[in-house]
Amino acid sequence: MFDILVVEDDSNTQKLICAVLKRGGYNAVIANNGLEALKRMETRRFDLIVLDLMMPGMDGYQLCEELRGAGDLIPILMVTAAQENKDKHKGFLAGTDDYLTKPFDEEEMLLRIKALLRRARIASEHKLTAGETTLDYKALTVTRGDEHISLPQKEFYLLFKLMSFPDKIFTRLQLIEDIWGLETEKDDHTLNVHINRLRDKFRDNPDFEIVTVRGLGYKAVRRA
Template identity: 80%
Template sequence: MFNILVVEDDANTQKLICAVLKHGGFTAYPVNNGLEALSRMEEQRFDLIVLDLMMPEMDGYQLCEELRSVGDNIPILMVTAMHDITDKHQGFLAGTDDYLTKPFDEQELLLRIKALLRRAQAASEHKLVLGETTLDYNTLTVTSGDQRTSLPQKEFHLLFKLMSYPDKIFTRLHLLEEIWGLETEMDSHTLNVHINRLRDKFRGNPDFEIVTVRGLGYKMVKRQ
């Protein structure tokens, strides 16, 4: 069973998140701010943090920065009422792994947590498996059956990102910032070229396909 630290100062939201996590099969440990979170983390190991943004004593940005500055790579899902894109950018720059705005859908919260935990496990093992397809982070290779394909770094990271979150739609901007960096001068054409190369290389793959969501971006879909 996974232990999740819920850092949220609003009592009602804290209770709701803990109830949703318990229903999803997780064990939730609530605290009220970043300082309490750091203190609790000295006493116990956690698998993931659900983190509010605006809190007294130490807010979500500060907690993220504190953890990342000492090399702690625990998955962090920031859940906040702040909807502005600049707040999201600041959250990712501080070190959060994913971002969910309030009010949130309870099922989406669980799905995002499960995806982050899968991603963390894949990162620790440096492998990601979907059906008969395995992505090896160390060698930048994709193996399916007896076929092994080596990929350029950007193509591999793009495929790894999409495969880490099956059925999740990623905007072109999100993927550009995630793979090429926030300050990249690359545009959508560069991303489209990389997507098309991946499609060409894995057109016959039995486990997945990359789907264009018109007007939005791309997602990975599992084949039946």
């Protein structure tokens, strides 16, 4: 069972979030502000934080900055009544991983938490599984049964990026910047070559495929 730290000063909201988490199969622990959250984290490991913004003592922004400044990569879902874009931007700059506005949809909260925990597991294990296919980030290999395919670094990074977020559409520019860097001189042709090579190598793989979204970019679709 995953342990989730709920950092929220409003008692009614605390009860609601804890009830939602319990229904989703998670164990919830409450902290009333950022300072109390830090104290709890000194003696206990948590898998994710659900974080309010406006709190006495230490608010959500400050807690995010404190954790990220110390190198703590725990997933953080910020839940707040602040709906202005500037508030969201400030939250992401402080280090939150996702943002949900109040009043929130309970199912959406559970889905976002599930996605954040999945990404955190992938990042820590550096392995990703789709059906019977496993991508090993450290070894740059794709394995299915007895078949092991070693990929060039950029091809593997591109495939791993797409497979980490199945059904998410990435623009060509996003992929070029993420895989080759902001200052790269690589262009659409380079990306097309890498996509085509991946398609050729995994054309017969029954677990996934790379789909072109016309006018937008690419996405990975899991078949299994």
